[in-house]
Amino acid sequence: MSVAMTTGVEWSRHLVMLPIVLPLLCGAVLATLTQGWHRLKFALAYGAVLALLANAVALMHFADSEWKNGIGIYLAANWAAPFGIALVADRLAAAMLLLTSLLALAALHYAQPRWSRIGVHFHPLFQFLLMGINGAFLTHDLFNLFVFFEVMLAASYGLVLHGYNVERLRASLQYIAVNLVAALFFLVGTALIYATTGTLNMADIAARAAVLAGGDASLFKTGIAVLALAFLTKSAMWPLGFWLPTxxxxxxxxxxxxxxxxxxxxxxxxxxxxxxTFSGTAGDVARFGYEALLWGGMATIVFGAAGMLATDTAGRLAGYAAIVSSGTLLAVVGYGQPSLVTAGLYYFLASTLAIGAFVLLIELVDRIRTPGAAILALTAEAYAVEDMPAEPKGQGVPAAMALLSLAFAACALTIAGLPPLSGFVAKFGMFHALLDPGPHAPGIATAGWTLMALVFVSGLISIISLMRFGVRTFWISDAAPPRLHAAELAPVFALLLVSVLMTVQAAPVFDYLARAGAAIHRPALYIDRVLGAKPVPAPVTRAP
Incomplete structure (x- = not known):
């Protein structure tokens, strides 16, 4: 007997499941290795993340030039949506997978000399965390989104406690409690959505929500609002982001x-x-919640900027900077203008890379910040002590200090959105989109002017806060140059190099994100592509 396989099978669709399967298998293997296999663990974990990076690049290529409507679909167990599990990779999801791989490579490289050796299960937990994050980017089903969220959170609980001390233990307990409450909101919201639509597939939810009316529409909106509380807690929207800086x-x-x-x-x-779900053609639920996202996002920007101005601790500075970044993206979504979403996505990528580099830099910078130097800096500011410059003696700046100060300046410029790096390009793009909304737009609304003002002022506050920290660290401190490991410094500069490349290649990056943004603003095509995906036909058996 001979078996003739169907020729229409796209092998590339199997790439969609690799970001989930690969870290799952790698984490399972790493979990069997005991203490002492540090090099083998690192090699396996690093190789897996490199494979994820290559897979993300391949997905970006297929989504942008090969797949119909720029969407690749993998039907788990060969069941069609909405009954089966559908993994969906489009341009935006592929970009998020690439960002995840870059940050994971930087984190693993930094952890190799010291942090990954402290605990036995750092590497398997790290892989399971990647599995949860990648699954959240790819899944198109609320129930499976909940599963991937829980996998991600469970792994993060162990990682937050990694190398634990009293401060870390206290912060992790708060972190776990907040996320458990958010998980409860997730379940309740999902149940209400299922009660009104009878489905958990996102494309099917969007299709059915458009025909809801009356009490069903109200109950659906309630379910979405409860579900959004879980996501907004995770994205640190004010006042739900109190846990993040700590x-x-x-x-x-x-x-x-x-x-x-x-x-x-x-x-x-x-x-x-x-x-x-809430496009302008969605019937009674059209444009639901946009105002809340817009003004809530702007309130989050205010909260994050005020926090940056009020703190002088590097870790909390990074936390509040992440809150400003998250609030900006939420406000951009709530504003509801496609061209602004494109610039917001560019800002999303640029700010995440910059804050990631800054977080890695903090520990290296802290090696030159002695308690005595900090007290001296505060005293000098309080009493307005003037430092008269002495005659230069020709002593060169130590290489370690020069590298740290250069990396810090690059992080500060990008986070604050000052030229010439990608943060400035992102904010310039947002201002341009707000000032030029298009030929059929009525003009700039009050919310648009308010958002521009907040983005500008938050950038000004960011540079003031970061430069204040930089002055206290690099100018006033007279500590000896720190001992730096190449594996610790390399990922910081690698992330900053990616930020520089985003600046130099801003035009193609913006073009790609514009295509990604245009696709997600056409929900009808997205729904038809997901619900119309056909299972792979069974092999046809023929007699000899």
């Missing part, structure tokens, strides 16, 4: 990098769900 400051540097990304996962889900 957790960031307490976590070890490689873990804090991934926490920066995890904060953006909530904002990503909000972006996906709102643009898919």
């Amino acid at each position: 957790t960031y400051a307490a976590a070890s540097p490689p873990v804090a990098v991934m926490l920066v990304l995890m904060t953006k996962v909530g904002a990503y889900v909000i972006l996906r769900l709102w643009l898919l």
Whole structure:
């Protein structure tokens, strides 16, 4: 007997499941290795993340040039949506997978000399964390989104406690409690949505929500609002983000990098769900919640900027900077203008890379910040002590101090949105989109002017806060140059190099994100593509 396989099978669709399966298998293997296999663990974990990076690049290529409507679909167990599990990779999801891989590589590289050797299960937990994050970017089903969220959070609980001390233990307990409450909101909201629509597939939810009316529409909106509380807690929207600065400051540097990304996962889900479900053609639920996202996002910007101005601790500075970044993206989604979403996505990528680099830099900078130097800096500021410059003696700046100060300046410029790096390009793009909304737009609304003012002022506050920290660290301190390991410094400069490349190649990056933004603003095409995906036909058996 011979078997003739169907020729229409796209092998590339199997790439969609690799970001989930690969870290799952790698984490399972790493969990069997005991203490002492440090090099083998690092090699396996690093190789897996390199494979994820290559897979993300391949997905970006297929989504942008090969797949129909720029969407690749993998039907788990060969069941069609909405009954089966559908993994969906489009341009935006592929970009998020690439960002995840870059940050994971930087975190692993930084952790190799010291942090990954402290505990036995750092590497398997790290892989399971990647599995949860990648699954959240790819899944198109609320129940499986909940599963991936829980996998991500369970792994993060162990990682936040990694190398534990009293401060880390206290912060982790708060972190766990907040996320358990958010998980409860997630379940309740999902139950209400299922009660009104009878489905959990996101494309099917969007299709059915458009025909809801009366009490069903009200109950659906209630379910979405409860569900959004879980995502908005994760994305640190004010006043739900009180937990974030403490957790960031307490976590070890490689873990804090991934926490920066995890904060953006909530904002990503909000972006996906709102643009898919509440478009202008969605009937009674059209444009639901946009005003709340807009003004809540702007309140989050105010809260984050005030926090940056009020703190002088580097870890908390990074936390509040992440809150400003998250609030900006939420406000951009709530504003509801496609061209602004494109600039917001560019800002999303640029700010995440910059804050990730800054989080890794904090521990290295702290090696030159002695308690005595900090007290001296505060005293000098309080009493306005003037430092008369002495005659230069020709002594060169130590290489370690020069590298740290250069990296810090690059992080500060990008986070604050000052030229010439990608943060400035992102904010310039947002201002341009707000000032030029298009030929058929009525003009700039009050909310648009308010958002521009907040973005500008938050950038000014960011540079003031970061430069204040930099002056106290690099100018006033007379500590000896710190001892730096190449494996610790390399990932910081690698992330900054990616930020520089984003600046130099801003035009193609913006073009790619514009295509990604245009696709997610066309929910009808997205719904038809997901619900119309056909299972792979069974092999045809023929007699000899």
